[in-house]
Amino acid sequence: MKFLSIRNLPVSLLAGTIAAIITMQTTSIAAPQSTTDTVIERSKILTQPGVFGVFTMFKLRPEWNKIPETERMDSAAEVAKLIEKHKDNVLVDLYLTRGLETNSDFFFRINAYDLAKAQTFMREFRSTTIGKNADIFDTLVGVTKPLNYITKAKSPELNASLGSATYAGDAPRYVIVIPVKKNAEWWNLSFEQRLKEMESHTVPTLPYLVNVKRKLYHATGLDDIDFITYFETNDLIAFNNLVISLASVPENKYHVRWGNPTTLGTILSPENVIKALAE
Numbered sequence: 014m015k016f017l018s019i020r021n022l023p024v025s026l027l028a029g030t031i032a033a034i035i036t037m038q039t040t041s042i043a044a045p046q047s048t049t050d051t052v053i054e055r056s057k058i059l060t061q062p063g064v065f066g067v068f069t070m071f072k073l074r075p076e077w078n079k080i081p082e083t084e085r086m087d088s089a090a091e092v093a094k095l096i097e098k099h100k101d102n103v104l105v106d107l108y109l110t111r112g113l114e115t116n117s118d119f120f121f122r123i124n125a126y127d128l129a130k131a132q133t134f135m136r137e138f139r140s141t142t143i144g145k146n147a148d149i150f151d152t153l154v155g156v157t158k159p160l161n162y163i164t165k166a167k168s169p170e171l172n173a174s175l176g177s178a179t180y181a182g183d184a185p186r187y188v189i190v191i192p193v194k195k196n197a198e199w200w201n202l203s204f205e206q207r208l209k210e211m212e213s214h215t216v217p218t219l220p221y222l223v224n225v226k227r228k229l230y231h232a233t234g235l236d237d238i239d240f241i242t243y244f245e246t247n248d249l250i251a252f253n254n255l256v257i258s259l260a261s262v263p264e265n266k267y268h269v270r271w272g273n274p275t276t277l278g279t280i281l282s283p284e285n286v287i288k289a290l291a292e
């Protein structure tokens with residue numbers, strides 16, 4: 014095999030290569046985000062772009078049930094203490110899937126400005142009594158971004174409709190997480206074509222804004238999927254109808270993964286999730 018030696022390169026090519034390396038380094042290495050005085054506020058972090066979301070689905074081991082019940086119950090306080098310790102670094106949500114899912118009993122959604130802080134929380138969780146007695150079934154990582162398509166500038170009417178309807182149901186009791194991946198054909202459409210498809214996606218969803226809360230995390234390059242879609246609702250029949258209405262828009266033809274798994278759970282406080290699992 015013939016190796017390229019730096020000594021054999023013409024001076025102009027060498028200078029060009031060095032310049033390219035310097036440019037790559039200055040453009041690809043983003044300045045580290047200051048996280049020293051960031052205080053996590055739920056209403057802010059859940060609406061801002063540039064926020065990482067880590068979803069981790071856990072299945073309890075049979076050994077969990079062999080631990081005395083009082084110790085299992087104590088785990089609720091142990092996890093609450095851990096959440097309190099990390100409250101300036103991460104927003105922690107815990108959901109109960111036992112009874113609704115085969116492969117998981119509970120899952121976390123961690124929101125963080127700094128992904129490494131979410132990792133630290135999850136690492137420390139694995140040292141708690143319940144963390145030591147559970148196996149990870151799946152992990153999804155994504156980041157929130159500003160709207161790409163249905164913006165005021167690119168799709169003014171739909172953008173206005175999105176803003177005019179808000180959730181009006183009772184406090185949502187259910188959570189649904191659906192990972193989505195699109196194919197290369199989608200990514201090779203022109204922006205205008207994708208905009209047209211996303212407008213066709215948005216039109217049938219508008220009536221459901223009153224029943225369903227939603228949140229989108231972009232995952233391309235951070236995970237094997239392109240999007241993590243997160244929903245809260247109190248009306249699972251409306252949600253079922255919403256998904257049926259989206260199944261027949263042309264955008265659906267570009268999906269190579271949709272769900273698999275779809276995770277359905279109930280929304281409870283972290284302590285109540287652990288208590289339910291300790292019973």
Ligand code: HEM
Pocket residue numbers: 159160161162163164175191193211214215218219221222225227229240242255256259
């Ligand atoms: C109330 C219901 C829903 C509304 C109002 C809604 C609205 C929207 C809008 C406006 C966008 C475009 C965001 C942008 O401009 O960047 C979008 C993107 C997206 N939605 Fe929905 N949606 C709803 C439900 C769903 C459901 C049930 C799914 C299925 C999992 C879904 C999957 C997605 C995905 C994957 C994207 C990103 C697509 C891309 O950027 O290529 N949405 N949605």
